[in-house]
Amino acid sequence: MSHTVLVCDDAIFMRTMVGDILTQAGFEVIGEAETGVQAVEKYQQLRPDLVTMDIVMPDMGGIDAVREICKLDPNAKVLMCSAMGQQALVVEAIQAGAKDFVVKPFQPSRVLEAVQRVLA
């Protein structure tokens, strides 16, 4: 059975891209979220195997969303998606409970490697 994924990003472009990469690799994207609040709600509702989480989102940022999700599910597997130069935020996200990170611009191979690590 393929793994299920929740893709969280405020940009459709990024959601589509991440979705494509994961779908082509055999994952099943079962939900998308545009804000942190949505991300937490959808997580509770869908209980995906994996969450990809943008850091900067309106209405609760990615880091707070990670914190909330990990409160709901200490074993939640969240992969942070960061832009260059967001080192401090990535650190914070990891302290909040994120399992790994990828840096934009995304290279499919790197995204998939990170996903494998998170799910391992």
Place this chain on the structure above:
Amino acid sequence: MNTLEYAELFLSESREHVTAVNQALLELERDAEGPRAGACVDEIFRAVHTIKGMAATMGYAVVTELSHELETVLDRARRRELTIDSTVIDILLRAADSLERLVELAVAGREGELDIASLVADLRSLRPMVETAEWSISGLAAANASGGLAVRVRLASDAPLRSVRAMLILKAVGKIAEITSTLPSAADLEADRFDGVLTIQCTGDAPRAEIERVVRAAGDVTTVEFLDATTPAPQPSAPIIERVEPAPVMDEGGVRVAAGRGRHVRIDVRRLDKLMNLAGELIVARGRLLQLASDAGDHALEETVRLSSRLITELRDEITASRMVPVSNVFDRFPRVVRDAARALGKRVDFSIEGRDIELDRSMLDDIADSIVHLLRNAVDHGIEMPEQRVAAGKPAIGNLVLSATRDRSAIVIRVTDDGRGIDRDRVLARAKRDGIIDASKSDLSEDELLRLLARPGFSTAEQVTEVSGRGVGVDAVYTRVRALGGAMNIRSVPGQGATMSIRLPLTLAVVRSLLARVSDEMYAIPLAHVNETIELTPDIVRTVKGKEVVLARDEVLPLIRLRRLVGLPHYAPASAIDLEQVVIIDVGDRRAGLVIDELTGQEEIVVKQFDAVRDGPPFFGGATLLGDGRPCLIVDVSSLL
């Protein structure tokens, strides 16, 4: 890029940084409160930080450790938590010394040979007692002894946000073992002060394989090494740089671009040597081409050849210029040398350098550096008096020592001048008489004779052997070296007022001014630096002593060497009775001889081409050259004749 080139780059850059550290430390020592003090500390900090980064990347654990300790102290000074006093300066200078040596040792794979434990202890005494995240080799040993483990992890160089990756690794390791410390510290990682090599000390029962597994699982890891207390330094065969190619042969000169260094390229000096040789050949070919073109009588051809001829000359000049570096590259190390010598002897010396921007051939500058150190130490040790003696003699208590470089036509003159007691001619004279070197009736010494005596191996008038200038090694070693470089040396000394040692060096090694000598119909070049004078070989000056031919030249009896005989040519057959052979008086240091040739045909700047001597062939030729007319010409290696 391969490991060797990285190491060379590491070495040359680290040397520069150590020099910068020393300079800034000396400036700081002169004025720790002044307006430049802050900038000095910053500069030292940056230099040490850079060395640390490079060393960690190369896997040089001891260099990394020492620079880390040094950096910690400097960071405190930067934040004004540490007052710079003479104790601090002393410790920092010692640290700079050790760092300098360690850098060399590390590249040779022998950094374990220098024990820095007491130095590290001193450095640590300069910082507050409460410390987090301690890290050291001795710490590693302790961790090992107590069943702990030290793991060194290298991250892929292209991995994004490597410091965050390192934190993930720490997190993963932290789940199965207790981390006692890390390098860089967690704080450094958070601040992104990380160069891709993470060292973790941990304790616990987790087997190595399990630790390695979780480290690798964290991603972007290229190597995982477990450091043992017995082998703190990485094995030479260990992968020092990711994806290295097999070690290359030494003689492959490469061109390297130093990252972040503006518009400069580092070029292996061997490559410049090759370029210089090629330019030399071009010049010879040009000569023949010019001749042919003019013979052909084709105007257009002649014009074109003339144009390329000018270009070739320009090319040669540019290549010569590219080998030149400012003497400050080497001279800037010397203030430290002088300071240490003066301190060790309890003397006070004001040292200055003049002509730092004067340029000299890179290889020559490297070759002469040790000799200058000798002269400087000699001046401090034997020249400049103790402060109280100076005051008693009516001089300022602080001695004056000047190192200067000046350009003089096609030569560079380097002078070491002190205002000390001067060379004691009477003592040199007495010593020379006692040793039977000069006639007992002689009452005075010219400066030439003085130099010749001082340049004798082992001849020294120093009353005691001192730590600073050692036993009698000095002038003779310098003299030999200078001559070997095709240079000349001079001494001027005024009793009670000081002495000046001058070294005169050709601008570049690749071109040598030579006397051209003909023997039969063959041409030989004799480097002018070794030519004392030439005289005619009249029968009355030749004697035979114990079956060997000697020549009488200016009341001296010198061995006679017939080049003809050496190269296996038949006996000299003069065209007429007045057609005499010539004797070239050659010398190296104080060894002299007369070299007999048929005729001197002139002087020429020749481009030395090293050649592979024929096995078992005559050893007395040091290279070959092509003369302007295209004829080959062997270069006499004077030192092997004597």
